[in-house]
Amino acid sequence: MKAPRIPTEELMGSGHLACQGCGATQAMRFALKALGPKTALTIPACCWAVIDGTFPHSAVDLPIFHTAFETAAVTAAGIKAGLEMRGDKETTVMAWAGDGGTYDIGLQALSGAAERNDDIIYVCYDNEAYMNTGIQRSSSTPVGAWTTTTPVDNYKREPKKNMIEIMAAHSIPYIATCSVAWPEDVIDKFRKAKEMKGTRYIHIFAPCPTGWKLAPELSIQMARRAVTSRVFPILEITEHGEKLEVWKDFEPTPVREYLKPQGRFKHLTDEELDGIEKDVERRWQRLLAREKMMASIPGME
Amino acid sequence: MKKVIMGNHAVSYGVRASEAKVISAYPITPQTHIVELLSEMCANGExxxxxxxxxxxxxAMAACVGASAAGSRAFTATSSQGLLLMHEMLHWAVGARLPIVLANVNRAVGPPWSIWTDQNDSLSQRDVGWLQIYCESNQEVQDTIPQAFKIAEQLQMPVMIVMDAFFLSHTFEIVDIIEKEQVREFLPPYEPEIKIDTADQHSFGNLAGPDHYMELRYMIQEAMDRGLDVIKKVNKEFEEIFGRGYGLIEPYRCDDAETILVTSGTVSSTTRAVIDELRDEGVKVGSLKIRVFRPFPTEEVFEVLSKAKKVAVIDRNISFGAHGIFYQEIKSALYGRTDIPILGYIAGLGGRDVTPKVIREIADKAIGDEQPERYINWIGVKI
Structure with a gap:
C-alpha cells in the first residue's frame, strides 16, 4: 500500500440514492477519481441502477448506459467498438456490475468478453447478495450467511464461488481485488488498469450494511476486517493470468471479529464459526501456495 | 453488377453497401451464411x-445496443431460437431508441427441432416495437437492408428484415449488387444527435418513475405512426437512384377480384402463379402481399380488401389458442368497416411446402366456404 494521494476531482455527486454506509457508492467514487472524465460507463441491473438516480437525474458526471442484467460486459464491448468506429479510441469503457450480475446472470457474457479480450474494464462490486431486490443469496454469498432466500433455519451451506480463479482461467491481462477500506489501493489499481488494453477485471469488496444487518458506521471497518481476517484477500494477477501477488503486509485479525458484528451471521454456533475459520485458513494457505507455485514456474521467477 | 447469389448473401451485400460499423452475431442455421460472408468482408477490408x-x-443484440448507443451503425442476423433468446434485448433496443438492423431468417421453433421455415419466431416478437419487413426475393432482401438503416435512423427505431428459411435464404437468384459508393448518396453516415460521448454526457435508460415512463412509450408509438410515411418516402428515394422499389403491401390482380388471398414472404410468389391460373379459368381472384407488418399498414390494406367479397389469409404461423397472426391483423384492420367474410388458413408450418396445389386448395375452399368464420382451417394436416 502506498501513501495517500486521492485526487480531489469528484465525478460522482452527493445526490445519489444509496443507503447509509453503502460500500458500492464509495467504490464508484474512488474508481472515477482514478479513471477521470474520459470514461463511459455501462451499468446492468444492480444497486447502482438505482443509486445513479431517477430520470432525468444522474449522480455521475459521465455518460452512463443502463443495460440489462446479464449484459454488462458485452454492452461495454459494444460501446467500445462503437466509440472506436467513430474515431474515439481514447475513452475508457467500464462495465460496473454487482455480484449477482457478475457471478450469476452475467457470467456468460463476461466470460465471452474476457475470452475475446475485449478492451474494457469490468468491475464487480461485491456485496455478497442480491441487495437491490432485497437481500437474496447469490453465488457470491458466503457460507453461513442469512439472506431472505437462505433463512436462518436453512442458511447458505455452499461456499462463495471463486470468481478470481474463474477470471484467471481466461488469461486476461489484469485482475485485481481491492477494498473500499483502502481508497489509495483502489485508485492505484484503477489507474494501472486504465493504462492497459484488453479485458481488465477489478473486484471491489463493498459492504452492504442493509443486507449484512450491520450498523452503517461499521461498513468500512468490516471491509477492513474482511481483508485482515483473510476472508477477502487483496491480490493482483498479471501477465495474462501467470503472475499472482497476494498482499500480506497487515496484522491478521480473527475471523470471528469480522463475522460477529454482522447480523447475517449471528445464528451461527461456535462450532460453525470454527468451521468457517478453518475454511478461511485453508483457502488462504492454498492462495499462498498457488502464489509460490506460480512464481516457481521457469520464466516467472 | 449482377450476380447469382443466395438470399443469405444478399443480406451480406446489403450490409456491405450500407457500411455498418459494428456487426455482432452468433451462428445459427439457416442464418449462418450471412455472418460468414460478413466476417470475410471484414477480414479482407471490403x-x-x-x-x-x-x-x-x-x-449479439447487447453488443449492437452498446455500439448503436455509442453512435455507430450496428447490424446482426439470427433465426428462430436465436431471435427468441434476444427477446429481452429486442425490447432494450426499442426502449433505448436505437436504429439497429437485424435480419431474421424465419425458422420454426423447437421442440421438436426444426430448421425449416415458418414465421412463429419473428411474429412472436410482434409486440417488442421493432419494425418488421417481410421480403420475397433476394433482390428485395438486399435492397431492403440500406432502406432499413435509413428508416431506422430517421425514426430512431430498430428494424427487422424477415425472410423465409431455405426458400429464400438458400435459394440462388440473380441480384443486382449495390455498392457503397452509390448507396452513400441514399444513406448518409449515421450521425445521431445524442450518443454516448464524454464531451456531451447523458445517462441513458435510468430509472423512470410513473411520471415519465408512459410518455416515453407514447413517443415510441408516435415514431411507429410516422413509420409508414417514412418507409414510403425512403423507398421512393431508393427507387429514384436504383430503379427498384417495394411497397408497404403488394396487391396483385385485385381491382375486380371477388376473393383476395393475403400472403407474406415467398408464399406470395407461388400465390401469384395460382392467381394467374384461376384468372385463366375465369375466377375473379387476386392476392395481397403484406410486406410491412410493423407498423401495420391498416389503411392501405383496407383500401384493397374492402373492394372484395371475401378475404382468405394464409398464415405460415399460429398463435396457439387464437388463430393465424396475419389473420388476426387483417381482421383487426377491417373491423367495423366492412362485413366481408375473412377466412384463415394455417399452412406450411415447419417448412412444409406451400405448393401451387396447396394454394389452389385454399382458394377453392375460400371461394366455396359458406360459413367461413367458424373455425381455424388447417391445410394438409395428416391427423
Whole structure:
C-alpha cells in the first residue's frame, strides 16, 4: 500500500440514492477519481441502477448506459467498438456490475468478453447478495450467511464461488481485488488498469450494511476486517493470468471479529464459526501456495 | 453488377453497401451464411467494421445496443431460437431508441427441432416495437437492408428484415449488387444527435418513475405512426437512384377480384402463379402481399380488401389458442368497416411446402366456404 494521494476531482455527486454506509457508492467514487472524465460507463441491473438516480437525474458526471442484467460486459464491448468506429479510441469503457450480475446472470457474457479480450474494464462490486431486490443469496454469498432466500433455519451451506480463479482461467491481462477500506489501493489499481488494453477485471469488496444487518458506521471497518481476517484477500494477477501477488503486509485479525458484528451471521454456533475459520485458513494457505507455485514456474521467477 | 447469389448473401451485400460499423452475431442455421460472408468482408477490408463474435444471440443484440448507443451503425442476423433468446434485448433496443438492423431468417421453433421455415419466431416478437419487413426475393432482401438503416435512423427505431428459411435464404437468384459508393448518396453516415460521448454526457435508460415512463412509450408509438410515411418516402428515394422499389403491401390482380388471398414472404410468389391460373379459368381472384407488418399498414390494406367479397389469409404461423397472426391483423384492420367474410388458413408450418396445389386448395375452399368464420382451417394436416 502506498501513501495517500486521492485526487480531489469528484465525478460522482452527493445526490445519489444509496443507503447509509453503502460500500458500492464509495467504490464508484474512488474508481472515477482514478479513471477521470474520459470514461463511459455501462451499468446492468444492480444497486447502482438505482443509486445513479431517477430520470432525468444522474449522480455521475459521465455518460452512463443502463443495460440489462446479464449484459454488462458485452454492452461495454459494444460501446467500445462503437466509440472506436467513430474515431474515439481514447475513452475508457467500464462495465460496473454487482455480484449477482457478475457471478450469476452475467457470467456468460463476461466470460465471452474476457475470452475475446475485449478492451474494457469490468468491475464487480461485491456485496455478497442480491441487495437491490432485497437481500437474496447469490453465488457470491458466503457460507453461513442469512439472506431472505437462505433463512436462518436453512442458511447458505455452499461456499462463495471463486470468481478470481474463474477470471484467471481466461488469461486476461489484469485482475485485481481491492477494498473500499483502502481508497489509495483502489485508485492505484484503477489507474494501472486504465493504462492497459484488453479485458481488465477489478473486484471491489463493498459492504452492504442493509443486507449484512450491520450498523452503517461499521461498513468500512468490516471491509477492513474482511481483508485482515483473510476472508477477502487483496491480490493482483498479471501477465495474462501467470503472475499472482497476494498482499500480506497487515496484522491478521480473527475471523470471528469480522463475522460477529454482522447480523447475517449471528445464528451461527461456535462450532460453525470454527468451521468457517478453518475454511478461511485453508483457502488462504492454498492462495499462498498457488502464489509460490506460480512464481516457481521457469520464466516467472 | 449482377450476380447469382443466395438470399443469405444478399443480406451480406446489403450490409456491405450500407457500411455498418459494428456487426455482432452468433451462428445459427439457416442464418449462418450471412455472418460468414460478413466476417470475410471484414477480414479482407471490403467492410470497415468491427465484428464482435459473441457467445450468444442475447449478447449479439447487447453488443449492437452498446455500439448503436455509442453512435455507430450496428447490424446482426439470427433465426428462430436465436431471435427468441434476444427477446429481452429486442425490447432494450426499442426502449433505448436505437436504429439497429437485424435480419431474421424465419425458422420454426423447437421442440421438436426444426430448421425449416415458418414465421412463429419473428411474429412472436410482434409486440417488442421493432419494425418488421417481410421480403420475397433476394433482390428485395438486399435492397431492403440500406432502406432499413435509413428508416431506422430517421425514426430512431430498430428494424427487422424477415425472410423465409431455405426458400429464400438458400435459394440462388440473380441480384443486382449495390455498392457503397452509390448507396452513400441514399444513406448518409449515421450521425445521431445524442450518443454516448464524454464531451456531451447523458445517462441513458435510468430509472423512470410513473411520471415519465408512459410518455416515453407514447413517443415510441408516435415514431411507429410516422413509420409508414417514412418507409414510403425512403423507398421512393431508393427507387429514384436504383430503379427498384417495394411497397408497404403488394396487391396483385385485385381491382375486380371477388376473393383476395393475403400472403407474406415467398408464399406470395407461388400465390401469384395460382392467381394467374384461376384468372385463366375465369375466377375473379387476386392476392395481397403484406410486406410491412410493423407498423401495420391498416389503411392501405383496407383500401384493397374492402373492394372484395371475401378475404382468405394464409398464415405460415399460429398463435396457439387464437388463430393465424396475419389473420388476426387483417381482421383487426377491417373491423367495423366492412362485413366481408375473412377466412384463415394455417399452412406450411415447419417448412412444409406451400405448393401451387396447396394454394389452389385454399382458394377453392375460400371461394366455396359458406360459413367461413367458424373455425381455424388447417391445410394438409395428416391427423
Amino acid at each position: 467492410i470497415d467494421a468491427k465484428f464482435i463474435k459473441v457467445e450468444s444471440e442475447h449478447s
